[in-house]
Amino acid sequence: MDGNTNIAFKTTGCSWLSPVSDLVGVPLDQVNFIACQVFGLAAAFWFRLYLNPKHASIEIRHAVAALFGASIIMFCFGWYAVHIFILVLACYGIMLKASLHNVHRYTMIASVGYLTLCQVCRVFIFNYGILSTDFSGPLMIITQKITTLAFQMHDGMCRKKEDLMEDQRRLAVHSKPSLLEYLSYNINFLSVLVGPFSNYKDYVEFIEGQDAHHKLRRVKASSPQQNGWDRVPEPSPVRPVIKKLIVCVGSLLWFFIITKAFPITYNVDPHFISEASFFSRLAYAFISIQAARPKFYFAWTLADAVHNAAGFGISGVDNRGEVSWDLVSNVHIWQIETATSFKSFIDNWNIQTGLWLKSVCYDRAPYYRTPLTFVLSAIWHGLYPGYYFTFITAIPITFAARAVRRTFRHYFLSSRQLKFCYDVVTWAATQLTICYTVMPFLLLAVEPTMQYYRSMYFHVHIISILAMILLPSKPRGSKTESPARHSNNNVKED
Incomplete structure (x- = not known):
């Protein structure tokens, strides 16, 4: 092995599972990751x-959650786990010493x-590489938690209630x-490895045993037909956990059977680019990106199941009158695969x-909320040029998609058949656009990214810029929208 390989191996932490790694042919860092998530599921x-909470004090629950989390990151990353402790303790010092008017800025x-x-x-x-489970992964999740808590402290201790959005007031x-x-x-065993991020207030309610009661009571208060939800026993997470574990198994099988047969790097293979037609290359890009998603589905769904197993994750009651366990869900697979925008x-x-x-x-x-949000996302993900290509490319696509939707969508709402045709076309356009946009995220480097975009003739860039120029960004007669208009959405598109 060369020097870089030796260094990378040392950062995998504990070597107890090396025989398992050798047996299954999976890198030790990934074996350690899966083992820790399985341990986390049992511990949850x-x-x-x-x-x-009925049998143990709040302090004990906090201490055990933190102790298990610290043990997991030391097992996975060895002494490199010190970076995680440095970040957490340094930002706690900032929280104690900094002015509340500036604590969110300094923490960020x-x-x-x-x-x-x-x-x-x-x-x-x-x-x-992008698939390595090194110590920067937990740092990314902890950065989300630390900064969000700092902003929420600033909201609660410095700003007037009437100046806050509804979600900001609640959190x-x-x-x-x-x-x-x-x-x-920050380092609880439920989320320390892969997240997902959760709000401090939701986490504290979970530790105190009040989360289910509060979430279901809020549903009762806003929906009269749900009377009595706050008086039922705490819902069991067994069914949602089993369902999510089935998804994990399916994603893992898909990864080992399908994903390895369609490597992303083949998109920039010189022979493939020179011999295959444009539509063949487009089709392979679509298939290879679809095949790459299950590894993310696996990691995020397993993390969600770990949270649910501990009783954390109730968001309320869904339209069918069933308790919904998606408070900390990081992915909605069906909505992704059928997305039409x-x-x-x-x-x-x-x-x-x-x-x-x-x-x-x-x-x-x-100002410039959408571009700034994409730039922050790119910085948070890391320094590989492919990340910046992806998120910068997403900016004109987002604006173009808004313009196209506002200009044409209403023409297809007059009948079910037209709406179906519109949905089919927009589904295909969305999936192909996503392939084009995220390819640099997986290729990482500048040279293969430019090679891929040249092979695609930069067609999505060109179409997006033309749409932004030629189509109105807002419908005639519309008024400028206030930020409150978007309070329940993510990065916005009307």
């Missing part, structure tokens, strides 16, 4: 049954700055958390990151 059931600069520094090391020193934090609460929120895809992919971007950037930026 134990946490719910034996450390229930410190956390994103430290994350970026670690990602510089990740790219230029350790030479990690505002009115007192500084203790060190134990801060550690538990760029916005619909974004809103259902990496959902909690979208909510974080909305909370700390989109809702608060006075």
